Amino acid sequence: MDGRILRHQRRQDQGAGPRRGRTRRTPQDCPFHEYIHSLIHSITKSCPLWIHEGLAEYFSKGPSQRVGQVIPLNYLEKSFSGLSGKGISLAYIESHSAISYLMDRYRADRMKNMLFFSPTGKTSTGHSLIHSR
Secondary structure, X not given: OHHHHHHHHHHHHOOOOXXXXXXXXXXXXHXXXXXXXXXXXXXXXXXXXXXXXXXXXXXXXXXXXXXXXXXXXXXXXXXXXXXXXXXXXXXXXXXXXXXXXXXXXXXXXXXXXHHHOOOOOEOOOOOEOOOOO
């Protein structure tokens, strides 16, 4: 697991333009990252942590490159605290990557619907959030 994190980190650091694909937070990113958490919390109190962190990373750094899944997302729903330092970094990277994929595939309007209806995973008409028309 550690080798995959370091290889990904090097790829991200080499040739990553401003904002796009950065894996390290800059002082300018932090207030916006935390603002996104506040915004998500104002929409829903029951958002999985990987979505919270993935959206905060996405909107503070821009889209990320896709990475392979090492930690299943269902393990990242409540806390990253059981992970080592590198495991925590990987959790942020994978969350960011998953949200980048979802934003690219389903667009922001479906992601917004997912936040508003996240407890059930369904819209008010009973349709799946991701696959609704």
